[in-house]
Amino acid sequence: YDAFGELPAADDNASGVAGLIELAALLGKASLPLRVELVAYTLEEPKTIDGDGLFRTVGGSAVHAEFLKERGVQVRLMLSLEMIGYFSNAEGSQGYPSRIFRLFYPSPGNFLMVVGRLQDGVLARQVKKAMRSASPLPVYSLNAPASLEGIDWSDHYSYWKRDYPALMITDTALNRNREYHKAGDTADRLDFTRMAMVVQGVYAAVLQSAEDGSKESTVSEAAKYFSPDYITARTRFRQAVEKAGGRYYAIPLDAKGPANGDLTIDVGWIGSDHPKWVLLHSSGLHGVEGFAGSAIQFDLPDSVPKLPEETALVFAHVLNPYGMAWLRRFNENNVDLNRNFIGDGKYSGAPEAYPKLDWFLNPQRPPSSDFFLLKAGWLIVRYGYNALKQAIAGGQYEYPRGLFFGGKQLQPGPVKYQEFLAQRLSSAEQIAAIDVHTGLGSYGEDTLLVEQRNYIAAREVFGERVAPLSPENSPAYQTSGSIDTMLPRVFPKAKISFVCQEFGTYSAVKVLHALREENRWHHYGAGTPDHPTTQKLKEAFSPNDVSWKRSVLARGQELFHQAVELLLSEQEQMNGEAKSLEPRARR
Ligand SMILES: [Zn+2]
Incomplete structure (x- = not known):
């Protein structure tokens, strides 16, 4: 789904879609105090047909976020499952856009990253905490200026652009997976055990966020009266x-x-x-x-x-x-x-x-x-x-x-x-x-x-x-x-x-x-x-x-x-x- 060109695209982005389907199975059995929507966005790949502009204007997330904004829908949190399937225990397997990251983050690519802008810090830490409590998978969060390269390379961008809070859930893509956007991005290289942990984590984060959100809206509702x-x-x-x-x-x-x-x-x-x-x-x-x-x-x-x-x-x-x-x-x-x-x-x-x-x-x-x-x-x-x-x-x-x-x-x-x-x-x-x-x-x-x-x-x-x-x-x-x-x-x-x-x-x-x-x-x-x-x-x-x-x-x-x-x-x-x-x- 939403592959780059004619490539197999197992990690990018069949892994995200598989996660979405599993989430649907879990959330379908939960009682949720807030509306939760699961959406598979098309045209996320910037260069699918005619480059970068397409995703940012008529990509699925751009259309959907605009739709919500026009109707005044309040979005508490958008989570973008960017790529969630590639992990490695080897030392040095994790690459970073800048060497400074090595001071704060691990060397083996065995973790998941929650990425937000500077102003999303509280939300990112809440999501990280919920995910960590749900499985043994190491989860880190990163809050960086929106200008950092790569930080807005997915559907959460469309929400940021419309002042909605959004976070990217990622295995860090090309920083770890050397077959990113190549013929080698195949299903046999994915780590299904850890993918399941990601899903458990996201599930916990969604439940937590929905509960917090319904409490906050009651607080403000009661305060109004x-x-x-x-x-x-x-x-x-x-x-x-x-x-x-x-x-x-x-x-x-x-x-x-x-x-x-x-x-x-x-x-x-x-x-x-x-x-x-x-x-x-x-x-x-x-x-x-x-x-x-x-x-x-x-x-x-x-x-x-x-x-x-x-x-x-x-x-x-x-x-x-x-x-x-x-x-x-x-x-x-x-x-x-x-x-x-x-x-x-x-x-x-x-x-x-x-x-x-x-x-x-x-x-x-x-x-x-x-x-x-x-x-x-x-x-x-x-x-x-x-x-x-x-x-x-x-x-x-x-x-x-x-x-x-x-x-x-x-x-x-x-x-x-x-x-x-x-x-x-x-x-x-x-x-x-x-x-x-x-x-x-x-x-x-x-x-x-x-x-x-x-x-x-x-x-x-x-x-x-x-x-x-x-x-x-x-x-x-x-x-x-x-x-x-x-x-x-x-x-x-x-x-x-x-x-x-x-x-x-x-x-x-x-x-x-x-x-x-x-x-x-x-x-x-x-x-x-x-x-x-x-x-x-x-x-x-x-x-x-x-x-x-x-x-x-x-x-x-x-x-x-x-x-x-x-x-x-x-x-x-x-x-x-x-x-x-x-x-x-x-x-
Ligand atoms: Zn009285």
């Missing part, structure tokens, strides 16, 4: 809403972010201005938890179906922007906003055991190592895990610098958000709400927390992920002043269903420890967001881990789409019933 900070998240959200043809409203807050940056609750709006049917999706009520919710919201506006009349999808992006910007769970007044929506204005009291736990939860000193785990363990034994959880996290209104402080009045952000909803959604008759949180439950999995009265119905639709908002049989605890209590007060006539989507991160004890240390830093240290306690808090609520992020995105988007479908199908049903009633009414 998970913003590094509040400002980036907000910018992306606004752009996404605009791209989807929606409107957004920025509700300004007096509190400021780092570098005196402005803070807003952003509301994206798709569909009717005076909707009867509403899906309300909110994020970041707990500040630092907003990285997950914001990532989920990132492309929801652009992924919704065409909506019927009188329907709106409303996205509330980061309800506690101060917390997300400063990497705190609480707001500018140290208030836990999911304990702040108190209906009767009674902002007082605390769970019975909270005063007895104050010394443990809120030491009035900067962060230090003080046997937290030991104390926590002792308290769990003494009070019981669920009772302790309830006492700590249920919400308190007496310790303004303590954890889970619900405030002494409705906070500025919630006041404005509530006003906004009351005004803009006054026509709403049916509201389905999803509020996204993190830090509770199993790592990377979500729990859908619903009120007891909706538990059975929600479980029928969403399955075992559903848990009631009560501490005995769920990872949650009963809280006072949580946001779900606000909606029925603002919309007393509407039918409301509320889901708190909680994504698990680390153990409750670890999350509590992170909250406690960061709170000490905030009140009794410098409170700057670059401190390890702050970074640990971010990790506790938004793990920097691709698999966690992927799971959050998948489950978050899925729940939203399920809720949209549910809302639309209910709507259809009700409209259908209304229509079937009409004729009777006329009669």
